[in-house]
Amino acid sequence: xxxxxxxxxxxxxxxxxxxxxxxxxxxxxxxxxxxxxxxxxxxxxxxxxxxxxxxxxxxxxxxxxxxxxxxxxxxxxxxxxxxxxxxxxxxxxxxxxxxxxxxxxxxxxxxxxxxxxxxxxxxxxxxxxxxxxxxxxxxxxxxxxxxxxxxxxxxxxxxxxxxxxxxxxxxx
Numbered sequence: 001x002x003x004x005x006x007x008x009x010x011x012x013x014x015x016x017x018x019x020x021x022x023x024x025x026x027x028x029x030x031x032x033x034x035x036x037x038x039x040x041x042x043x044x045x046x047x048x049x050x051x052x053x054x055x056x057x058x059x060x061x062x063x064x065x066x067x068x069x070x071x072x073x074x075x076x077x078x079x080x081x082x083x084x085x086x087x088x089x090x091x092x093x094x095x096x097x098x099x100x101x102x103x104x105x106x107x108x109x110x111x112x113x114x115x116x117x118x119x120x121x122x123x124x125x126x127x128x129x130x131x132x133x134x135x136x137x138x139x140x141x142x143x144x145x146x147x148x149x150x151x152x153x154x155x156x157x158x159x160x161x162x163x164x165x166x167x168x169x170x171x172x
Contacts, residue, residue: 002109004116007056007074009048014071015056016040022100026134053079057116059101059109073101075113077121090127097131110137114144 007015016037029036047054059073078095085091096117101109121129130152133141 001062002072002105002112003060003062003069004057004112005060007048007058007071009045011058011071012041012044012048013037015044015058015074018071018074018100018102019044019098021102022098055079055117055120057113059105059113061105072105073099073109073113075099075117077117079124079126090125092124092126094121094126094129095131096129099137110140111144114140118144 019040020033020036024033024036031039044056048056055077057075058071060069061072062069075096076098078097080093080095082091082093094117096114099110099113099117101113118129129146131141131146133146
């Protein structure tokens with residue numbers, strides 16, 4: 001049996017490990033798995049404690065060989081606030097990211113996680129949801145009403161570098 005629930009800060013290390021499992025093969029890693037998991041888990045712990053910006057739902061397997069359950073999938077949603085508008089226009093958008101289910105548990109769990117995230121967005125009055133799909137996830141998102149929009153423009157600022165942290169200003 002697979003149950004869905006909100007993620008908790010205590011599960012950040014497991015979530016970070018799944019993130020590495022999900023993204024580690026997309027490009028050559030720039031850090032060790034242990035270093036990434038440590039860095040990502042710290043970020044996730046902070047994000048899960050401050051629910052004003054990020055939400056995460058997890059799929060938990062309660063199989064007999066997994067006493068207490070094990071996280072086998074997740075989806076993250078970030079809230080994007082717009083500057084207030086004087087007219088009738090959405091002031092909140094959402095960004096869905098990191099939808100991942102371990103291969104041996106696939107077969108509907110990703111759909112359940114996505115539905116949970118979309119339902120939550122609708123309940124919060126979110127105006128629109130954006131995401132960057134992988135090639136393998138495009139059909140899932142298309143079945144759920146997502147499409148390529150000509151309205152969203154982006155500009156990549158970091159070039160080919162990855163995991164570049166913004167420089168901190170030195171106070172004088």
